[in-house]
Amino acid sequence: MTESEHPDNTQPATCCYHEDEGFSCHEVALASGLCYWHDPRVVKNKPDDKAKLEAFARSGGMLRGISLKNADLEGIDLVKHHSKTGFDMSHAELYxxxxxxxxxxNLNLEHASLMKADLREANIHCANLGNTNLLGVKLNGARIENIYTGKRLKQERMALHAEKVGEMEIALDYYEQSEEIYRNLRKTADREGLFAMAxxxxxxxxxxxxxxxxxWSWERMISKSIDLFCGYGEAPLRVIGFSMALIFVCAVxxxxxxxxxxxxxxxxxxSQSFSQNVMLFLNCIYYSVVTFTTLGYGDFTPVGVSRAIAAIEAFTGSFTIALFVVVFVKKMNR
Structure with missing residues (x-):
């Protein structure tokens, strides 16, 4: 953000809010050099601020980067009616x-801060919350269908970066914040019946x-294995993929x-012909499937080292099939 030069006294100064992406505000500036909506020192809690902000948005005013810290805007309507895209409130401060x-x-709140904002009973359907600070936001009763939070939360990205540069204490703090945010979103999705999102x-x-x-702790390795194996019970297709991989490996x-x-x-x-070896491998696939499912027809039997492999596969197969049933039923019941 840069300071603009104040013109002569015959013309009012314009807001000095500017982004590197090229977005600038051209509203009349206050003594601070920023306009009413971009000035963080002005608390927008006057009785007519809600109506003024709605009018400002509909008149094409720049909503990017506006400061609404501690603002009282209960029931405000920031929907861009008769348009496929919503208003752009990127980088806005809504603490x-x-x-x-x-x-x-459909509001665009990318890179904004909703930290501890009160969104109870609000409609944020289809809102863009990518890289938005959602720590402590109140979402009871909020409509969150089709919200976009990005592949990773803001705190999650910061945690990964801190871990990469060796700042583990900072990384752990951001991971803890990320866990809290995801828990809040999960509970809200559950209450709204959005079970896939939850x-x-x-x-x-x-x-x-x-x-x-x-x-490298056992606890972490077990947790990682469960994630890879079944996505913590949320990815039944992973169980099928693991089963097919195990059947193939054991067949080999x-x-x-x-x-x-x-x-x-x-x-x-x-010394055998190619066709004989291919037929043998197909028989091994067959035997591996029979062993994995614990059917045990008895036409083929393991010998030598194959006995140990068959025992491990049978044990793993019975456990995997039971797990798949549990995961699948859990998903269907939702």
Missing amino acids: RANLQGAHMF GHFIRKELVMRRHQMRR CYFFTGLSYDGNEHVFSL
Whole structure:
């Protein structure tokens, strides 16, 4: 942000708010050099501020970077009617703003701060909250369908950067904040019946909790394994993927360690023809599926090292199938 030169006394000075992206405000400046809406020292809690801000937005005024810290704007209507895009309030400061019952459909709040803002019963459907500070925001009863929070929260990005440069104490603090935000979003989604969204947020919440655990600890490794295996119970397709991978890997092991059929041992050999080895591998796939599902038809039997592989696969398979049923039923019940 840069200070503009004040023109002569015959013309009022314009607001000096400016962004590197090229956005500038051209409203009349106050003594501070900023206009009424961009001046952070002016608290917008007068009785007519809500109507004035609505009129300012609809007249094409610049909403990017406006300061609404501690503003009382209960029930304000900031919906850009008859338009596919909403008003742009990027970089806006809404710390502790009272926005109860506000209409903020499709509003762009990217890089803004909603820290401790009161959004109870507000409509923020389709709002862009990418890289927005959502710490402590009150969302009871808020409509949050199709909100966009980005791949990572603002605090999550800062935590990853702090961890990368070795500032672990700072990183842990940001991970803790991220966990709190995801928990808040998850609870709100649950109350609103948005169970798919809630499932995404609970997974992110648990990932943030994992990052706070001591590196290379058993607790953290187990948590990571559960995430990879089933997405903390929110990704049943991962269980299927793991099952297919295990069946294939075990089939390869049987291919080289051998199986017994009709009293004869069948194992890969370069002396066999290509077609014979292909048929053997297909039989190994078949046996691996039968073993994984614990059907055990008995036509093929393991020999030597294959016995240990078959025992591990059967145990893992029975556990995996049971887990898939639990995860799948959980998702369907939602």
